[in-house]
Amino acid sequence: MRKYLIQRFIHSVTILFGISVLVFVLVELAPGDVVDAMISPEDFVTPEVKAQLRTELGLDEPAPVRYVRWLGRTVQGDFGYSLASRKPISEMILARMPTTLELVGFALVLSVVLGVGTGVIAAVKQYSWADYLATFSAFAWLSIPEFFLGMLMIYLFAVRLNWFPAFGTSTAGAENHLLDRLDHLILPGITLGLGLTAALTRYTRSSLIEVLNSDYMTTARAKGLQERSVIVRHGLRNALIPIITVVAFRMPYLISGAVIIETVFQWPGLGFLTLNAATQKDYPLIMALALAVSVIVIASSFVADVAYSFIDPRIRYGD
Amino acid sequence: MSVVVRDRGMAEAAQATLRERRPPGFWYRFSRHRLAVLGMVFVAVIGLAALLAPWISPYDPYAMQLPEARLRPSLEHPLGTDNLGRDILTRVLVGGRVSIAVALAAVAISSGVGTVLGVTAGYRGGWVDSVIMRITDMFMSIPLFVLLIVLVSMLGPSKANVILIVGLLSWMGVARLVRGQVLSVMNELYIEAATASGAPSTRIVLRHVLPNSFVPAVVATTLGVANAMLWEAALSFLGLGIQPPTPSWGNMLNAAQQLQTLVREPWVWLGPGGAIALTVLSINFMGDGLRDALDPRARR
Numbered sequence A: 001m002r003k004y005l006i007q008r009f010i011h012s013v014t015i016l017f018g019i020s021v022l023v024f025v026l027v028e029l030a031p032g033d034v035v036d037a038m039i040s041p042e043d044f045v046t047p048e049v050k051a052q053l054r055t056e057l058g059l060d061e062p063a064p065v066r067y068v069r070w071l072g073r074t075v076q077g078d079f080g081y082s083l084a085s086r087k088p089i090s091e092m093i094l095a096r097m098p099t100t101l102e103l104v105g106f107a108l109v110l111s112v113v114l115g116v117g118t119g120v121i122a123a124v125k126q127y128s129w130a131d132y133l134a135t136f137s138a139f140a141w142l143s144i145p146e147f148f149l150g151m152l153m154i155y156l157f158a159v160r161l162n163w164f165p166a167f168g169t170s171t172a173g174a175e176n177h178l179l180d181r182l183d184h185l186i187l188p189g190i191t192l193g194l195g196l197t198a199a200l201t202r203y204t205r206s207s208l209i210e211v212l213n214s215d216y217m218t219t220a221r222a223k224g225l226q227e228r229s230v231i232v233r234h235g236l237r238n239a240l241i242p243i244i245t246v247v248a249f250r251m252p253y254l255i256s257g258a259v260i261i262e263t264v265f266q267w268p269g270l271g272f273l274t275l276n277a278a279t280q281k282d283y284p285l286i287m288a289l290a291l292a293v294s295v296i297v298i299a300s301s302f303v304a305d306v307a308y309s310f311i312d313p314r315i316r317y318g319d
Numbered sequence B: 001m002s003v004v005v006r007d008r009g010m011a012e013a014a015q016a017t018l019r020e021r022r023p024p025g026f027w028y029r030f031s032r033h034r035l036a037v038l039g040m041v042f043v044a045v046i047g048l049a050a051l052l053a054p055w056i057s058p059y060d061p062y063a064m065q066l067p068e069a070r071l072r073p074s075l076e077h078p079l080g081t082d083n084l085g086r087d088i089l090t091r092v093l094v095g096g097r098v099s100i101a102v103a104l105a106a107v108a109i110s111s112g113v114g115t116v117l118g119v120t121a122g123y124r125g126g127w128v129d130s131v132i133m134r135i136t137d138m139f140m141s142i143p144l145f146v147l148l149i150v151l152v153s154m155l156g157p158s159k160a161n162v163i164l165i166v167g168l169l170s171w172m173g174v175a176r177l178v179r180g181q182v183l184s185v186m187n188e189l190y191i192e193a194a195t196a197s198g199a200p201s202t203r204i205v206l207r208h209v210l211p212n213s214f215v216p217a218v219v220a221t222t223l224g225v226a227n228a229m230l231w232e233a234a235l236s237f238l239g240l241g242i243q244p245p246t247p248s249w250g251n252m253l254n255a256a257q258q259l260q261t262l263v264r265e266p267w268v269w270l271g272p273g274g275a276i277a278l279t280v281l282s283i284n285f286m287g288d289g290l291r292d293a294l295d296p297r298a299r300r
Helices: A002-029 A034-038 A047-057 A063-075 A089-124 A129-143 A146-160 A178-212 A215-222 A227-264 A270-279 A283-311 A313-317 B003-021 B026-032 B034-051 B088-124 B126-141 B144-155 B159-168 B172-185 B189-196 B201-212 B214-237 B249-257 B259-264 B266-294
Strands: none
Touching (some): A089 A129, A089 A178, A089 A270, A146 A178, A146 A227, A146 B266, A227 A270, A270 A283, A283 B144, B026 B266, B034 B088, B034 B266, B088 B172, B088 B249, B159 B214, B172 B201, B172 B214, B189 B201, B201 B214, B214 B266, B249 B266, B259 B266
């Protein structure tokens, strides 16, 4: 067990290291450097002054040296300053993190409940109209672009029916009002979560169908257990194991989706920040955001792996 | 009996099993999947319409017609007009050309890269395999859309860049599938026979490994087109993809970021959005049908 966890941990760290190199190289390849970005073209600055600035900032050192330095600072949580706003990047990210986690967390919980629920119904009533409807709509949710779905949601439920607010995280003046925040979460949360819901519906369905056909299900029924408890206690429990993998596997999609959803719903989180950073070519900020988001994704997939090994003894003791 | 003759005999036998293994009546099985057929028909229709757009539509997709601006859908303009008075149906068709072409080109890149990496990993094995698979893992655990945005903002938004970046960021599925398939093909007798007869590895890979590792890649490639289309649309929607005035399905939705358009002129974004959704859905159904038709054992 410990060996497995250590292996998984090393694997995660290797991947993170790879990502950090990738991000660093990308920013290296980008045209212009920090000095060019800091000085607007209207200011008359001689090349000598620029060269001196570069020396002061350590930009004339070879790339590997700068990488190690940058990594050292990054590990300590120092991402430097944003070019556009001149604020410390770590502060900017920390300030926005809860907003994004609120949205992603809500979408995650919602889609697990909806997706697993629908999947169970579809599996238990295989080949019924409910099954066809669930399978078909799962396909549809995976095919509709999230931003288009978001627009449809806003148009239908905010503009036409006026059921939910469309934009922002809360009504001005009611920032700490729980129900108001929840009200604002509904539309973006559902929109963001539908992709995962669809994936979970499909996996729950096929996984449960497989389990329902296994011998121990017949045994459970033969013992005279009620159908409901057969399905929940014996069926769903075993079917849930691969579902954790699906959640972990879809995490990058969920986070990627947040970038778009936050733009559509004007949700002031990390995704919104990423898009702004990209349009303003704020490279240090982009670099930090890409890393921060990757850390979230890799950490959650590590947690999923650990949870997986706790639930399924075959992984703990197998090879 | 000389080695050469034996090899030929085995190769023929292998060819025979191959022929047997190819499911009899591929089209029959595909046609049983009604949604897949429907999807194929839809893709064919929209593809043809996009291709023939200049001959179908009487309107110019680029020319401004300000007196005609923001018209509701009518007989003359089945999907209405946009804020510059351009016919939306015409722009959806022309935009479809761009979106479909970009997706196909991106997938050509990603399938090519994926196949080369997958075959190399599976055929070489050892450390080459480990390194390639680690890199694949890495790319699979990055939130790719964030990387996509970073790259596009660096290289600048253009059609070529979108194709290149989307292509180079979506080869992982194909690479994994092809590698898995190559590994199982490598255990087949005909590979042993070819190796024993002294065939050079390029020949083994090209003649035996690749053709037999093809099927899962076909399905992944089909689904990849849908995925590339979604990515192009998302990028263009954010203003980082195909740049106006060239229409693409995604950048036509960009207009709807304005509140007035979103709220008062839904036809402006319903047309292109519906086109993306229906096309992607159709391709996904096609992929599903292909999977069932190509590999009846994998039927769920």
